Amino acid sequence: MTAAYQQDFYSWAYDQAQLLREKKFDQVDWEHLIEEVEDLGRSEYRALVSALEQLTLHLLKWQYQQALRSPSWRHSINKQRIKIERILEDNPGLKNHLDEAITQGYKYGRKGAIQETFLEDKVFPMVCPYSWSELIDDQFFPNSYP
Amino acid sequence: MMKTLYEQDYGRWAEEMADLLAQGRFSELDIENLVEEVRDLSKRERDRLLSSLRLIVHHLLKWDYQRDRRSRSWQGTIQRERANLNLYLQDSPSLKKYLVNESLTKIYPTAQADAFKETGLEFPHTCPYNIDEVLNRVISLEV
Numbered sequence A: 001m002t003a004a005y006q007q008d009f010y011s012w013a014y015d016q017a018q019l020l021r022e023k024k025f026d027q028v029d030w031e032h033l034i035e036e037v038e039d040l041g042r043s044e045y046r047a048l049v050s051a052l053e054q055l056t057l058h059l060l061k062w063q064y065q066q067a068l069r070s071p072s073w074r075h076s077i078n079k080q081r082i083k084i085e086r087i088l089e090d091n092p093g094l095k096n097h098l099d100e101a102i103t104q105g106y107k108y109g110r111k112g113a114i115q116e117t118f119l120e121d122k123v124f125p126m127v128c129p130y131s132w133s134e135l136i137d138d139q140f141f142p143n144s145y146p
Numbered sequence B: 001m002m003k004t005l006y007e008q009d010y011g012r013w014a015e016e017m018a019d020l021l022a023q024g025r026f027s028e029l030d031i032e033n034l035v036e037e038v039r040d041l042s043k044r045e046r047d048r049l050l051s052s053l054r055l056i057v058h059h060l061l062k063w064d065y066q067r068d069r070r071s072r073s074w075q076g077t078i079q080r081e082r083a084n085l086n087l088y089l090q091d092s093p094s095l096k097k098y099l100v101n102e103s104l105t106k107i108y109p110t111a112q113a114d115a116f117k118e119t120g121l122e123f124p125h126t127c128p129y130n131i132d133e134v135l136n137r138v139i140s141l142e143v
Helices: A009-021 A030-064 A071-090 A092-117 B002-008 B010-022 B031-065 B072-091 B093-098 B101-119 B131-136
Strands: none
Touching: A009 A030, A009 B031, A009 B093, A030 A071, A030 A092, A030 B010, A030 B031, A071 A092, A092 B010, B002 B010, B010 B031, B031 B072, B031 B093, B031 B101, B031 B131, B072 B093, B101 B131
């Protein structure tokens, strides 16, 4: 008897791995296994969106709060760029979904910037003001606004 | 061929595996890597449990060895990680087997190193707490 997905995830995953290894395909819990494997792929896309969110958040702060610029912001920007590079290296296929990922990431990056800077909403563009090549350019740090 | 896809594009590999599974095309599966990934799902559950234990011990050390610096933030970390442990156990009751003193032996070197990095203090070489204290000792600023 193998563990149920809802009741004990740890044992469930352990059991499923064992069943696959032994090629006991008729006993595998397909429904949930497919969900989990799909999720493995989706989590890479989510990681890309999340890195873009953090990157645009800090680029906006950099651009709109010049007086508060700090090495820690620069560090955050560099860190997210490296992360994005790594995710795309592991998943080149995600390059086909960049526009979508930027739109989603920027939406929340902008929200975060509004909260963290206490500036008015209308200060920040609704659409990501940075091009893809700017986003991933190590040397790109936006000039002050305006 | 599948194997190279796993190395070349992890996201596409996962999509491809999910499709093959959904279509019942078992013979085409990249079983070796698939087994690894599913094993990792369970390992990840165990690792987050151990990581909570590590954080609790790390903060208990600070709490006990820097009494004059006790703060709501340390207390909060301990409470939060105890609550997290309960959530993990709800998802996976069988993880309970890792709530034993042997797990503390495993995580202690890292907890101790983290506490040392932050305080510069010398801590005992073996974990001074048993599992019951880690999970249940009352942590209060008033005592």
